[in-house]
Amino acid sequence: MDHPGGWNVKTQWLDYVLSTVLLTVLSALALGLAGLGSFWLTRPLLGPYFPIADLALALLGFGLGAALAGHIVIRRSGLGPGDYAMDSPVFTAWKLYTVSYEFGCSALRPFTSMFARPLVAKLFGATVGRDIALGGTLVDAHLIRIGDEAIIGQGSVVTAHAIVSGRIILKPVEIRRGATVGVNAVVMPGVIVGERAIVAGGSVVAMDTVIPPDELWGGAPARRIKSLASGSA
Incomplete structure (x- = not known):
């Protein structure tokens, strides 16, 4: 495995x-x-x-x-x-x-059509809100929480576990209301993606990263690019 x-x-x-x-x-x-x-x-x-x-x-x-x-x-x-x-x-x-x-x-x-994927995630223990788009893969679904209207892009991976120095680390992951995880992005254990925040496609969000609401993050490892709030830089 x-x-x-x-x-x-x-x-x-x-x-x-x-x-x-x-x-x-x-x-x-x-x-x-x-x-x-x-x-x-x-x-x-x-x-x-x-x-x-x-x-x-x-x-x-x-x-x-x-x-x-x-x-x-x-x-x-x-x-x-x-x-x-x-x-x-x-x-x-x-x-x-x-x-x-x-x-x-x-x-x-x-x-499992695109519209039925959230239901399958719920069956295996994920906490899933309303009107989400789930195009990616959830690993350790029982430790993942996805808020209303969030988007998990095609080919992305949200995982609640990591293997480090011969040990397995399990930490919850939270994708909050209206947040977006871009295409082919990877979200690691312990991550919180704040409301309406965006993880750019192809990014890797390192373990225990907290992304504040209304911010765009990208890169590997992901870093803040800019604020998405109106009137902010």
Whole structure:
């Protein structure tokens, strides 16, 4: 398993066992749902076209089951903000949550238009406001809060974790009301993007950066470029 920034993440045999068990259970539940749907609904209604509907039911069941599994992992493990060693139970739980999140989002992708992406993020624990545009990727969705009318640009990454010196750091990220994260930008753990602030496309906002409201920031690492408030320089 790799860190979003490209660093290698230590994987142990237990991770493979837990991930295999999780994916096997989710697959069995999804196939069971598809089988029931085929018997009671899709085959009688759709005739020879029922396999298409059965596949859709299986993917939907897998995705929703993965979201439920992710919430269970969070609640049972205490997967919250902190600084954890690679051999800690929390790190193991984080990897299991990540597997459920990535496979679950992949299963739901056929049903996920641009307008449905905020709903999928909510399913996996993100706090999402009204009328947002979500074109980028959320990593560690349960630690991310996005305010009303915010924009997460295409190809951008908002992540609430970082791997530093052999440890994993988890910190909440907040994109406040009306803020914009530009195309291909990266927002790191602990960042707060203030109301109506803009992160320029391609920028990297370093960990724990606080961007005040109504400011334009850009670069790698991102720095203040100018104020966006009327009458300010």
